[in-house]
Amino acid sequence: MNKYSLSALLAAGLLVGSLATGAQAADLGGDCCADLEERVAELEATTARKGNRKVSLTVSGFVAQQLVIWDDGQESNVYVTDTGSVSIGTHFAFSGKAQINSEWSAGFLLKIEAMNNDSLTVTQNSDExxxxxxxxxxxxxxVLALESAYWFLKSERLGRVSVGQQSSAADNQAILPDGSGSLVQANYVMYDVNGFVTRANGGYTGLSWGSFANCHALNGYGGAFGDCDGVPSNNVRYDTPTFAGFGASASWGEDDMWALSGRYAGEFSGVKLAGAIAYSHSSDETGTAGPGVPTMLAARNNGGLDIGHLQLGGYIEHVSSGLFFYGAYATAFNDTTASVRGAGQNNPDGDMFYLKAGLKRQVFAIGSTTFYGEYGQHNDTFTAGMFDAGINSTELEQYGLGVVQNVDAAAMQLWVAWRHYEGDVTCGAFGGCGGGINxxxxxxxxxxxxxxxxLINF
Structure with missing residues (x-):
């Protein structure tokens, strides 16, 4: 993302204003200086300013919107949506940093998401x-939600410690190695269809597509399967310095959640490589799994909450040809969920994989173009509520094609993409599992x- 210092912009604006005022001084007469002071005062009154001169302030973010044409087999429509809250949707951020000495620095990040057409929550019945x-x-x-708010202390030799609402050490780790330039448009999270209701046996089931790519008890901490620890939480995080392309992170969150991750990025003989591995674990029985989903307190009655999630992601690109490949895998370790079936009655662990391959080329002078194809599969990654209703197994498949065009002069991306979803569900209850599931x-x-x-960055 391009980031612009407010102080630099203000200085540039005042310089231009001063030159223009000087050129017109003969016409303005003795009122030139008063006029300039009035303009400066007006600018200061309408411009974001720092509270002190010691901490730098940067405003950044992006605005993303897309036209979505969808067909569920019975109904079709056209929506205008954002690209999805929680990390890849429209947002703005204030970040700051102060240099304490040659070794140490301190800083902060305050990030706000802003959208009223979140692709995660639109449905057949609601385009807002x-x-x-x-x-x-x-x-x-x-519309507005606090995504991150934390401060940090950083040592060039020892690494960085941050405290506050922020991503855990596992958040997005398998997604981030994707260097294809199509990460926002194509990944394994159900951003485009999460809230849309599935159909089976000639009717609507009441089960959303997102419920087939769910994180069981970890759902209370956001994300979809593959990135279950996907929503920033109140935690303490440590990040090592980068050594020869390698780095690691660890975090601990309230009552109790912890995560570990490692990553690598480098280039050898014209080949780019990137990879990451992360593990997150939760025993927080005081959390909830979101609106309408049983609280984790039920897990305490059934023997205690104990669930983990492993994710891996890797990327390789041949720079001269532009050929690339990205893959990700995730699985859960589910010892207890909030199931009404009682102690020892747990959702299947579930797993998923996602593959993407394509070509990056300079087709147009305005910027590089990414062509890609994708395929993903989720196995037995359904909600605790579905398990309680008697569902034993599920499978969800997704595949698609897309083109992403970069516009370098505008720090912008334009895209067109097609996606297809299909799946099946197995019900073990003789009387059916509700919602038309036989x-x-x-x-x-x-x-x-x-x-x-x-999408345009600022």
């Missing part, structure tokens, strides 16, 4: 999706979408 980040925080339906195997009706979008 409230901010999912705000819902997860218990703030109800709204005993035995049930095929979900296919869902297709085409999206045209743009």
């Amino acid at each position: 999706g409230p901010n999912a980040m705000l819902i997860l925080q218990g703030g109800g339906a709204g 005993f035995g195997s049930n095929d979900l009706e296919e869902f297709d979408l085409v999206k045209f979008g743009g």
